[in-house]
Amino acid sequence: MARNSLSPQISANIVEFVKANNMRKGQHLPLQMLADTFRVSRAPVLSALQSLEALGVVRAEANRGYFLEIDGDALDAAKRGADRESDGDEALYFRIAEDRLAGKLPERMSENELMRLYDVPRTRLLKILHRIADEGWIERLPGNGWCFRQTLTSRQSYEDGYVFRAVIEQQAMLLPTFEPDPEGFRRAREVQAALRDGGYESWSRAEIFKANNDFHEMLVACSRNEFFLDSVKRINRLRRLIEYQITIDRSRLPKQTAEHLHILDLLEAGRRTEAAAFLYTHIMGAGRIKVPQI
Amino acid sequence: MARNSLSPQISANIVEFVKANNMRKGQHLPLQMLADTFRVSRAPVLSALQSLEALGVVRAEANRGYFLEIDGDALDAAKRGADRESDGDEALYFRIAEDRLAGKLPERMSENELMRLYDVPRTRLLKILHRIADEGWIERLPGNGWCFRQTLTSRQSYEDGYVFRAVIEQQAMLLPTFEPDPEGFRRAREVQAALRDGGYESWSRAEIFKANNDFHEMLVACSRNEFFLDSVKRINRLRRLIEYQITIDRSRLPKQTAEHLHILDLLEAGRRTEAAAFLYTHIMGAGRIKVPQI
DNA sequence: GAATGCATTTTATGCTCATAATATGTGATC
DNA sequence: GATCACATATTATGAGCATAAAATGCATTC
Numbered sequence: 079m080a081r082n083s084l085s086p087q088i089s090a091n092i093v094e095f096v097k098a099n100n101m102r103k104g105q106h107l108p109l110q111m112l113a114d115t116f117r118v119s120r121a122p123v124l125s126a127l128q129s130l131e132a133l134g135v136v137r138a139e140a141n142r143g144y145f146l147e148i149d150g151d152a153l154d155a156a157k158r159g160a161d162r163e164s165d166g167d168e169a170l171y172f173r174i175a176e177d178r179l180a181g182k183l184p185e186r187m188s189e190n191e192l193m194r195l196y197d198v199p200r201t202r203l204l205k206i207l208h209r210i211a212d213e214g215w216i217e218r219l220p221g222n223g224w225c226f227r228q229t230l231t232s233r234q235s236y237e238d239g240y241v242f243r244a245v246i247e248q249q250a251m252l253l254p255t256f257e258p259d260p261e262g263f264r265r266a267r268e269v270q271a272a273l274r275d276g277g278y279e280s281w282s283r284a285e286i287f288k289a290n291n292d293f294h295e296m297l298v299a300c301s302r303n304e305f306f307l308d309s310v311k312r313i314n315r316l317r318r319l320i321e322y323q324i325t326i327d328r329s330r331l332p333k334q335t336a337e338h339l340h341i342l343d344l345l346e347a348g349r350r351t352e353a354a355a356f357l358y359t360h361i362m363g364a365g366r367i368k369v370p371q372i
Numbered sequence: 373m374a375r376n377s378l379s380p381q382i383s384a385n386i387v388e389f390v391k392a393n394n395m396r397k398g399q400h401l402p403l404q405m406l407a408d409t410f411r412v413s414r415a416p417v418l419s420a421l422q423s424l425e426a427l428g429v430v431r432a433e434a435n436r437g438y439f440l441e442i443d444g445d446a447l448d449a450a451k452r453g454a455d456r457e458s459d460g461d462e463a464l465y466f467r468i469a470e471d472r473l474a475g476k477l478p479e480r481m482s483e484n485e486l487m488r489l490y491d492v493p494r495t496r497l498l499k500i501l502h503r504i505a506d507e508g509w510i511e512r513l514p515g516n517g518w519c520f521r522q523t524l525t526s527r528q529s530y531e532d533g534y535v536f537r538a539v540i541e542q543q544a545m546l547l548p549t550f551e552p553d554p555e556g557f558r559r560a561r562e563v564q565a566a567l568r569d570g571g572y573e574s575w576s577r578a579e580i581f582k583a584n585n586d587f588h589e590m591l592v593a594c595s596r597n598e599f600f601l602d603s604v605k606r607i608n609r610l611r612r613l614i615e616y617q618i619t620i621d622r623s624r625l626p627k628q629t630a631e632h633l634h635i636l637d638l639l640e641a642g643r644r645t646e647a648a649a650f651l652y653t654h655i656m657g658a659g660r661i662k663v664p665q666i
Numbered sequence: 667g668a669a670t671g672c673a674t675t676t677t678a679t680g681c682t683c684a685t686a687a688t689a690t691g692t693g694a695t696c
Numbered sequence: 697g698a699t700c701a702c703a704t705a706t707t708a709t710g711a712g713c714a715t716a717a718a719a720t721g722c723a724t725t726c
Contacts, residue, residue, distance in 0.1 A: 080684095080685055080686035080687060080708085080709060080710075081686070081687060081688095081707095081708060081709045081710085082687090082709095083686085083687065083688095084514055084515060084687080084688080085687095087514070106699095108698085108699065108700095109699075109700075110698090110699075110700095116514065117513055117514060117515075117519075118513070118514050118515040118688075118689085119515060119688055119689040119690070120688095120689080120690085120700095121687075121688050121689060121690090122515060122687075122688065122689095124700095124701095125687090140695090140700090140701090141694080141695045141696060141699085141700055141701075142695085142696065142699080142700075143699065143700060188676080188677060188678085188719095189677075189678070190676075190677060190678080191677095199709075199710055199711080200678090200710090201708085201709060201710070202709085202710090204498070208502040208505075208506075211502075211506065212502075212505065212506045214602060219411055219412070220378055220381070220410060220411060220412050221378060221411075221412040221413060221416060221677090221717085221718055221719075222676080222677050222678065222717090222718055222719070223677085223718095223719095225411075229598070235598065238597045238598060238599055239599055241547065241597060241599075242597060242599035242600060242603075245543045245547075246540075249539045249543060253535065253539075303532045303535060303536060304523070304529065304532060305532050305533055305535075305536035305607065306536060308508060309536075309603055313599065374678085374679060374680075374714095374715055374716035374717065375677095375678060375679045375680085375716070375717065375718095376679095376717095377716085377717065377718095378717080378718080379717095400669095402668085402669065402670095403669070403670070404668090404669075404670095412718075412719090413718055413719040413720070414670090414718095414719080414720085415717075415718050415719060415720090416717075416718065416719095418670095418671090419717090434670090434671095434725090434726095435669085435670055435671075435724075435725045435726060436669080436670075436725085436726065437669065437670060482689095482706080482707060482708085483707075483708070484706075484707060484708080485707095493679075493680055493681080494680090494708090495678085495679055495680070496679085496680090515687085515688055515689075515707090515708095516687090516688055516689070516706080516707050516708065517688095517689095517707085517708095
């Protein structure tokens with residue numbers, strides 16, 4: 079009847095924010111600041127804080143606002159709880175992706191067929207279809223209906239994607255505007271070290287995938303060219319869907335993180351050309367693409 | 373009240389199709405073939421042909437279908453007529469782009485505000501906003517409303533775009549999967565030669581721009597990697613908006629077409645590395661970007 | 667037998683209204 | 697002086713219905 083509320087999403091954002099900023103018990107969480115951070119009004123932030131209060135994460139004080147009740151690094155339980163209930167659109171999106179990858183959907187479908195199949199109102203469906211179109215694996219036909227493209231399902235596209243990433247990321251690093259971001263590097267080192275020291279066995283598939291993507295996007299962000307960064311982000315969203323279907327080969331992770339750290343080492347030593355070349359073979363290797371000798 | 377018909381658009385497509393295939397007076401235009409070509413049903417093709425009949429472009433014969441009444445290369449008048457009345461969405465899209473570039477729109481706007489301002493129903497507005505979001509110059513806010521990004525308006529983005537194109541196109545040409553497409557080359561030569569031999573003075577801005585884009589997209593298509601091609605197409609759609617605001621410097625066109633032909637020459641002589649290097653400086657020169665000496 | 671012409675079904679858009687969520691203005695409180 | 701609490705205004709979604717356009721099935725014609 080009405081739209082689904084933002085506040086579960088905001089709750090998750092707040093928890094993430096608290097962790098990322100290493101906040102401690104007792105610290106104040108001003109409404110307006112959080113609203114500005116997440117680019118929403120104070121209203122959904124308020125209702126998010128109210129539900130976090132019910133979980134015991136924050137405490138309300140009359141006329142003074144909300145205060146952290148738990149140290150930031152002890153929030154994992156709350157985080158998982160918040161993650162689970164967030165965003166019904168995301169769920170539908172994944173259902174469609176899964177059905178498509180499993181070959182359960184015909185190539186062409188009308189909006190009405192999709193609405194009936196997934197039992198969602200048109201508006202919600204359209205929002206998701208447009209997002210999928212943006213990712214490039216469906217397109218609107220000129221008359222009625224939509225048509226799935228081969229992007230997700232063909233082996234060729236999979237390999238083309240790795241080649242594209244390898245080229246883009248290497249070239250981004252070679253741009254004259256490229257400049258390492260010390261803070262980004264520091265955080266990346268932390269995450270990669272944690273992954274190396276045991277994380278590769280205990281983290282969830284999604285967490286590992288996110289850590290990997292964050293690393294690569296951080297690197298490309300250093301190029302200070304939004305087109306390079308947008309390209310990488312776009313293709314990574316696609317990758318997420320495909321890789322989710324594949325079981326992660328965890329035995330390859332230690333080598334991967336070692337290579338990530340090596341790239342940071344090279345860059346900090348000012349050996350940028352070497353770093354770029356290494357990054358290229360790193361990505362091609364991850365996609366198991368043969369590098370031709372020219 | 374109802375949706376706006378496809379048939380004006382289809383009419384334009386038919387005219388274009390006839391010209392591209394060099395069809396002559398008297399040739400048959402089968403419904404199903406045209407429908408398949410444009411990925412629609414026979415219904416809108418039929419109504420398009422009926423309006424073309426009213427213009428005298430085709431002639432209907434009872435139970436036999438429609439036949440060309442004019443040679444393909446004499447269709448310019450009909451083409452211009454068809455172009456003009458096609459697609460109201462496109463018009464709105466350009467109005468928004470223009471207003472945005474002129475600084476007439478605030479950074480954040482709600483859907484309702486936009487509906488009131490342009491006096492269009494929500495569905496039509498949303499379709500266009502999603503298209504704009506896909507092009508990257510607006511984004512949906514988490515709560516209400518949309519937010520324009522700086523992509524269109526900043527000098528920095530403009531230059532970044534040229535750098536991106538130069539890198540992508542050069543690298544696409546260097547891929548092991550790259551392979552010249554003889555038919556594409558032949559057509560490109562025709563167009564570029566026509567542009568050189570007078571076209572640069574008489575063609576409209578849109579025609580010149582399209583010829584230029586087609587050339588570059590044809591080259592990247594030869595890489596046989598859809599991600600490279602999609603990237604170039606995406607950025608070219610953006611470029612169209614910006615360049616439309618700028619008066620074309622027609623004096624630079626002869627040099628440009630000469631360079632295009634030179635690239636084809638190099639490729640046909642098998643000198644791919646040289647062609648790629650030349651293409652890179654060609655693009656950077658068009659954006660007047662200084663190439664750093666490393 | 668391929669393509670048309672016509673009839674029928676299906677689809678997407680636009681409109682109105684109800685409603686929950688988001689956004690925002692203003693006085694109260696620390 | 698910043699932040700909150702509350703009241704109010706605005707916004708976007710969903711549902712139902714009417715309608716023009718698009719899709720499709722089938723007899724007819726060449």
